[in-house]
Amino acid sequence: MTQSASSVWSRQCGAALLVLAIVGCGCATALAELSVNSSFPGGSGKVVRIDQENQKVVLEPSRRPNRGWECWWYVRIDGATAGATLLVDVGDAPWATPERASISVDNKAWRFTKPGSRARSRIAYSIEAPAEQFWLAWGPPFTPADAQRLVDRSSKHADATAFELCKTREMRKVPALHVRKGDEAKRHVVWVQARQHAWEAGSSWVCQGLTDWLISDEERAGLLRDRAEVFIVPIMDIDNSAVGAGGKNQIPRDHNRDWDDKPYWPAVAAAQEKLRELNTEQRLDIFIDLHNPGATARHPYFYIVPRHLLNxxxxxxxxxxxxxxxEEMSGPLSFVGQTVESGSGYDRNWKRISKNWVSLNSAPHVVSVTLETAWNTPHSDAAGYQQVGRQLGLAVERFLRTDPK
Ligand SMILES: [Zn+2]
Structure with missing residues (x-):
């Protein structure tokens, strides 16, 4: 390269670098602008304010009129600076303010943030941004696509078959799984369902833990499959789970106050029809409805049928x-023996609660319970919930060693 050619090159190169610097600088400014998005399956998050200067986001659950409690939130944050601290402030307590939020860089693997700081009805999580883009949620999300994936991959097992419980009122599929070893109908049947309340995503993780264990190579899972058929519905209220609504106390009816002779929700009607059939065949033994409880619960516990109704x-x-x-649910989210009777003193619509309806409409030997898995503890993450599910499966296996009929 000659002297003059070199200086032309360096002038051009310098100009090009200057242009690059301007473009780069423009990009950097755009990237540093925090934004919040919840337009994806299960998403929820109304932005009250974004303070760019102080890197603070103020959020509330999205408004979903008539679709139940506004407590679930699940957002994607863009424009963060990896490694920098930002503050995400959410309300209202207690339902929308878990001690720890859940964070993910790939929208699949979730971990807890540090505990937030409370001020009146709100909580602020101080977060070190793991990347320019990441997801933040009330708890580890479990969407209808996750339910479909669970059913699809489980049905590859020789003993499991996928089925569609029904279509919802908004014409979405309700995926479900039937686990039965061999062609013969089994003498014992277990029904497990989760998520009549859409915000209670943890209950679907419990359901996944139980399902994965049930079709695993573990000896006791095989013993249970030898003995019983199991029906599994990972999400009952698919519609609200799909749009990120809370579901609890929705209009016109709470999913778990819909269990009468004229159910409003197709999933309730379809479950009732199948449960009636199983009971008529004298095969139903256990009904388990999976939920998450109030914010102060530290251990899983069972709602049980008023004991005076049982023979x-x-x-x-x-x-x-x-x-x-x-014996089996040894933790870290352990069942320490706590039960609550949910009869007329608990709710005037107590007969329309699923496990009560099942008990009132099935043989006297049937065990019908609601499991409430604590969500506001350091162990209430996807791994902790799934461990509860596995241990629940072990409890079912142990219980069915003696014939409940
Ligand atoms: Zn519930």
């Missing part, structure tokens, strides 16, 4: 199931 066999089976659960 001696029913009482004996319930006690035996609870004893097996106590």
């Amino acid at each position: 001696r066999r029913g009482q004996r089976n319930l006690n035996s199931f609870l004893a097996c659960s106590r």
